[in-house]
Amino acid sequence: MLYVAVAVRAFRRYSTYTAATLAGVFTNSVFGVIISFVYIAVWKENPGAGGYDVTDALTFAWLAQAMIMTVAIFAGGSTDDVADRIRTGDVAVDLYRPVSFLGWWLATDLGRATYHLLSRGVAPTVVGALLFDLRYPDSVLTALAFLVSVTLAVVVSFGVRMLVAMSAFWLLDQTGVANLAMLFAVFFSGLAVPLVLFPGWTRDVAMLLPWSAFVQVPADIWLGQRTGMRVLGGLAFQAGWAAMLLLVAGGVLRLAKRKVVVQGG
Amino acid sequence: MAERLGWGLRAFVTLAGMWVRVSWTYRTSFVVMSLASLVLTGIDFVAILVVFANLDSLGGFTLGEVAFLYGTTALCLGVADLLIGNVERLGRRIRMGTLDAMMVRPVPLFVQMCADQFALRRIGRVTQGALVLGWSLTRVEVAWTPARVAVLLSLLVSGTVIFGGLFVLGAAFQFVSTDGSEAANAFTYGGNALTQYPLTIYPAEAVKALTFVVPVAFVNWYPALFILGRRDPFGLPAALQLSSPVAALVLCVLAAVAWRAGVRRYRSTGS
Numbered sequence: 001m002l003y004v005a006v007a008v009r010a011f012r013r014y015s016t017y018t019a020a021t022l023a024g025v026f027t028n029s030v031f032g033v034i035i036s037f038v039y040i041a042v043w044k045e046n047p048g049a050g051g052y053d054v055t056d057a058l059t060f061a062w063l064a065q066a067m068i069m070t071v072a073i074f075a076g077g078s079t080d081d082v083a084d085r086i087r088t089g090d091v092a093v094d095l096y097r098p099v100s101f102l103g104w105w106l107a108t109d110l111g112r113a114t115y116h117l118l119s120r121g122v123a124p125t126v127v128g129a130l131l132f133d134l135r136y137p138d139s140v141l142t143a144l145a146f147l148v149s150v151t152l153a154v155v156v157s158f159g160v161r162m163l164v165a166m167s168a169f170w171l172l173d174q175t176g177v178a179n180l181a182m183l184f185a186v187f188f189s190g191l192a193v194p195l196v197l198f199p200g201w202t203r204d205v206a207m208l209l210p211w212s213a214f215v216q217v218p219a220d221i222w223l224g225q226r227t228g229m230r231v232l233g234g235l236a237f238q239a240g241w242a243a244m245l246l247l248v249a250g251g252v253l254r255l256a257k258r259k260v261v262v263q264g265g
Numbered sequence: 266m267a268e269r270l271g272w273g274l275r276a277f278v279t280l281a282g283m284w285v286r287v288s289w290t291y292r293t294s295f296v297v298m299s300l301a302s303l304v305l306t307g308i309d310f311v312a313i314l315v316v317f318a319n320l321d322s323l324g325g326f327t328l329g330e331v332a333f334l335y336g337t338t339a340l341c342l343g344v345a346d347l348l349i350g351n352v353e354r355l356g357r358r359i360r361m362g363t364l365d366a367m368m369v370r371p372v373p374l375f376v377q378m379c380a381d382q383f384a385l386r387r388i389g390r391v392t393q394g395a396l397v398l399g400w401s402l403t404r405v406e407v408a409w410t411p412a413r414v415a416v417l418l419s420l421l422v423s424g425t426v427i428f429g430g431l432f433v434l435g436a437a438f439q440f441v442s443t444d445g446s447e448a449a450n451a452f453t454y455g456g457n458a459l460t461q462y463p464l465t466i467y468p469a470e471a472v473k474a475l476t477f478v479v480p481v482a483f484v485n486w487y488p489a490l491f492i493l494g495r496r497d498p499f500g501l502p503a504a505l506q507l508s509s510p511v512a513a514l515v516l517c518v519l520a521a522v523a524w525r526a527g528v529r530r531y532r533s534t535g536s
Contacts, residue, residue: 019444030451034458038316038323041466045320176294179301186308193312197319 002099003107010078010111021119028065028124035061036132050196056223057194059135062128063219064191069120070113070150071157071214073191075182078108079161083174086165095257102249106158113154138224145231149218152238156213159245160185166249169256189214210245213238269373276372280380288385295386302389306343309461310335310397324465329404330493331462336398337485338460341424342453343391349429350387350453352378352436356443362534374528378436405493413492416507420488423509427484428453430516433524440527456481465498472499483512 036058043054052060068074082105085091094101128134137143164181168174186192188211195206195216206212217234220226226234288295313335317328326334355378358364367377407413435449442448456479464472464486475482483505490497491506 017444019442020447023442023445023448026448027451027455030455031458034455037466037468037471038462041324041462042316042320045323049319176297176301179298179305183301183305183308186305187311192308193315197315199315199318 003103006104006107007111007114010108011115014112014115015119024069024120025123025127028068028120029127032062032065032124032128033131035065036128050194051225052194052196052223055133055135056225058128058132059223060190060194060219062125062132062134063222064189064215065124065128066117066121067150067153067189067215067218068191069116071153071189072109072113072116072161073157073182073185073189073214075161075164075178075185077112077158077161078105079158079165081105081108082162083165083168083178086168087172101253102162102246105162106155106246109158110151110154113151117150135223137222142221142224142231145235146218146222149221149235149238152235152242153214153218155242156210156238156245157185159242159249160210162249163245163252166252166256169259184209185211185214188212190216190219194219210241213241273373273376277376277380280372280377281383284380284383285385298386299389302386303393304389306339306390307393307397309458310339310393313461324463325498326463326465327405329401330489332397332401333405333493334463334485334489335461336394336396336401337420337424337489338457339394340391340398341394341421341484342428342457343387343394344421344425345428345432346453347384347387347391348425349379349432351381351383352432353439353446353449354378354381355436356439356446359439359443359531359534364531365533375433375524407492408494416488416491419510420485420492423488423513424484426513427480427509427516428456430513430520431456431479431481433520434516437520437523437527440531452479452481456484460484460486469499472501476501476505480512480516483509 039057039061040054043049043052043057047053049057082091082094085094094104097104137146160181164177165174167177171177188195188206188209190212191214195203195212197203198206207216217226217238221231221234310332313331314328316323317331321327323331352375355364358367358378358381364374368374370377431452432449435446435452438445438449459467459475460481464475464482467475472482475486487506488509497503497505
């Protein structure tokens with residue numbers, strides 16, 4: 001199938017940069033260790049903080065490191081190519097293709113995410129597992145639900161990043177908007193600090209924002225913080241945001257096609 | 266020697282000034298990017314505030330004291346990043362083959378690399394660090410003496426030099442592996458992340474490594490113990506608390522040697 005072929009090629013493209021991957025794994029691992037010691041100190045001071053115990057917190061720290069590249073929390077991924085192609089005018093070629101524009105790029109991004117999950121996701125987690133006592137999914141079903149959740153996390157992240165990239169149709173350069181989006185992603189995904197530590201109502205609000213789908217929801221499924229129907233609830237939450245963002249992206253694309261004259265044409 | 270240094274500094278100011286004029290052409294973009302950098306680098310501190318909403322002290326240190334550690338390391342990294350951080354673009358220059366052109370110009374290569382794409386918007390991180398440091402000084406109780414003021418000033422200079430040395434060592438490593446720039450981040454930005462917290466949260470062996478192997482503990486930890494009037498929690502000699510300038514100097518010499526070795530072994534790219 002076409003989209004699978006697109007995804008496979010994106011996977012291969014990213015897998016060629018071995019040195020960069022190794023350097024990245026090293027950096028993720030160093031940060032994982034630093035954050036682990038911070039969390040150990042925090043949970044020593046307040047053993048039940050946010051409803052986690054220290055093992056949950058450590059596992060969360062390493063899962064968050066694994067998600068950085070997989071879910072593209074720091075932006076980047078295939079949508080950076082889209083923004084570039086909008087700026088240079090190459091996007092005209094993409095719009096000509098007899099396939100869905102969003103589908104094409106989503107397939108590319110899922111191919112990229114698969115490579116990043118297997119390299120930048122698995123490797124630091126193994127390092128973390130060797131150095132610290134972590135928690136693992138308690139059943140095959142939980143592990144499967146986690147994988148579904150990560151996939152949905154990539155789609156939600158793709159939706160946000162695609163909207164940011166498409167701002168280039170009007171602004172020509174996505175850098176400013178992309179920086180702003182990264183700010184929200186780092187803080188409200190749980191990467192900066194687990195959302196469960198947010199005080200009072202800010203926690204409830206943060207849990208409802210699309211960024212909680214990036215790290216917090218998959219991590220809670222892995223940790224068994226969500227069980228039974230609440231696992232399905234988490235997946236439905238992610239799927240809801242994914243559908244909504246893709247619909248909006250489709251609408252914005254239609255507007256862009258109507259209003260914008262492609263540069264160089 | 267002094268003449269060469271003066272010439273290098275003048276060249277740096279000229280080159281950096283050129284890049285500032287470039288960015289000032291797009292004034293709105295420059296202001297927005299500076300503010301974005303200020304807010305983005307401030308996220309770490311908001312994360313610390315969130316953590317402190319769940320507890321009163323971390324590793325035996327209060328919020329004010331942690332903010333002091335955070336502010337000092339952020340300020341040092343910010344200034345080092347602004348003045349020297351762009352040497353990390355070396356790998357890209359090597360890959361594109363544009364380093365060769367820089368080598369034949371009558372300006373020291375090191376100066377050109379530091380000033381390359383000089384980004385004044387990084388003043389955002391510096392400002393953010395200074396704000397947190399200023400706020401922390403209103404929260405911590407310090408019996409200020411001339412010696413403590415002097416150590417604070419020496420902290421800011423030595424800390425900046427230590428981060429600068431790490432940036433240069435990371436860049437020199439790129440002569441060996443052009444794709445390795447992200448590994449250097451583990452030491453510079455990683456060192457910054459480490460020193461945002463009191464080192465009491467790390468195992469004693471790790472603190473020894475951060476003292477004698479990758480000397481980021483000298484950036485703010487040891488001087489801060491002196492300024493805050495605390496006994497070393499790991500029982501290490503008190504002399505370390507005044508040794509930051511020595512550590513900075515040693516790291517500088519190592520970085521200079523590594524850089525020179527890298528330049529000498531450089532054979533350009535291509536077939």
